[in-house]
Amino acid sequence: MTESIPHNGAPHKPEIESVAAATASQSAPDREKQALYTSSQWQLIWRRFKRHRLAQIAMIMLAFLYIIAACAEFIAPYETRRDFKGFVYAPPAKIHFFDEDGFVGPFVYGLKGGRDENYQRIFEEVKEEQYPIRFFVRGDEYKLWGVYKTNLHLFGVEEDGQIFVLGTDRLGRDLFSRVIYGTRISLTIGLVGVFLSFVLGLIIGGVSGYFGGTVDEIIQRMIDLLVSIPHLPLWMALAAAVPRDWNSIQTYFAITIVLSIVGWAGLARTVRGRLLSLREEDFTIAARVSGVSEWRIITKHLLPLFTSYIVVAITLAVPGMIIGETSLSFIGLGIQPPAVSWGTLLQDSQMIVNVALHPWLLIPALFVIVTVLMFNFLGDGLRDAADPYSIS
């Protein structure tokens, strides 16, 4: 955040000189420079963004996660509610490549559950049963995007065998499949929540700005207050008021609304602050002095720069929403079963003895952490790129 120093006119001078130089002699590096000076703002932003290696990796990983969310039914080998009798708390599958006779490609052994002398659950691999892992196998039926009825899955084993990539939970349901399905709610609730917050912020901010005076003052105090009181207790109280008998979709939107009712203020304040500081920038004043119309200043000078700031603010607001949903679902006030999100999956790890015996129950936490981390990296990269005229 400190790397981007607002432009102050000083760096422009050498630019003009080198543009002149570039037109004088058209050598290759000069042409490249000229391309830089004539490129549009978005090209500059993209250039700057490409230099940010972590942000690029984050963008690719997030795109990957959202693709998973979109095709959850296809990627998950099993349906979320399919419980395997006799496979309660099975550990993550060991994927083998070699058997006694040498290389045979990826496969899993059959599992046999039992109890040891302390009456603890144990699972043993049955060496006689080999189930090769195949791509595009037929399994549980589903409707992809609610349209195509199919039973094709990205990978899996034959019907007699089971593959539990991340183990199973207390009802013998495949954790990997559930995490994949959970991606859908956990990832979209962040985006939808931020979008709603943004719309709320725009409307309230618009009202505040339009009426000005006392209304503006009250709304600003309201924002100050919402930013300065702890969010989680408010979220909890609001989420607790969502009727338990609502269906998954109703609950989903209710939780999204709960998150954004409290969360809009922070976003609104950032955006407002940015807009006000942009209004005071030298180039805005210069344009106004040169007799450019207000409308043209807004559309031509403020809006493009402002859009990039909004993108940054939104990206950085998503992790808070994701963590909010996870927290609420974790304590049982958020998404309700049978719907799955990463937070509801973590409910099983509330009992620490459970986690100690079946540590794979904590794996959904890893997904939360990675996603939040990626959004932070992406936001950092975008923030540096958002002001492409600054010195870096």
Add this chain to the structure above:
Amino acid sequence: MLAQYIGRRLLLLIPLLFIVSIISFALIQLPPGDILNMEVLRLRSAGTQISEEQVEALRQLYGLDKSMPEQYWLWLSNILLEGNFGTSFTYVKPVGEILAARVPLTAAVAIFTALFVWITAVPIGVYSATHQYSLIDYFWTFISFIGIATPGFLLALIFLWVAFVLFDISAIGLFSQQYETAPWSWAKFLDMLQHIWVPIVIIGMAGTAGLMRTMRGMMLDELNKQYVITARSKGLTEIRLLVKYPVRTSLNPMISTIGWMLPSIISGEVLVSMVLNIPTTGPVLLQALLNQDMFLAGSIVFILSVLTVIGTLISDILLVWLDPRIRYEGMT
């Protein structure tokens, strides 16, 4: 000047607390039906015979037959004049009594956490900036990324798991067993200090992570300035130079971080206390919400918000007192 500043801030506090009270009261009224419905249902399902007249009598007792603004005023004036937060239906006790032991603990955890965040983040930030791109700098960068991305309750879960696997400790809590129900004593206090660092470190992790990045960035900006070069050329020792100028300048913007630190600490505390089984307000809030014990839940939200707002105010005033330059920023 200082008195004027404090006076202005105190004056601003009144509308703020007023809005907080309205929000809290709205939360109490939020569940469908009135507060009594849940209680009557519970009594009936427990086999207690309760007639409509009795329900009506209860309704009058709690003032539920009055209009909303009247009820709000009754609720607020009871709190302000008598310290009476209403009655919890599940505990069958006054809310104030339930929270009396828990609110101070919440405040203690929050204050200690805020101190922990500052005490750790500033030196780490300074060290990372002066040793930029060193192995230790990269280490702290890594830690800060993890700290920012991991919500406190997940850290607490992971901590519990590690503690269980490595040391066979299954519950953390805030007191050893023999002190749990004992009245407050010096020994109990010492016992608490032995346990309280766990939630403090876990809740403070996110704040420390964010603050050390800010401190590092501020320091890096300052370190390249000419006055540092001048001071160095004058032959000032490196440590003296650092502490005397760039660190002090960098600390200034850190002050604004208090505004977001306290709310996030209190938020974090609610969940971490639940996971670590610490007897603060957090676990009671969840239970109250699950049971729709709304007087209790609303009071906790109210108290937590008021604590945060007042805490932020006190830290603001303290810092203005420490550094008079900030006062002018606040005045404009």
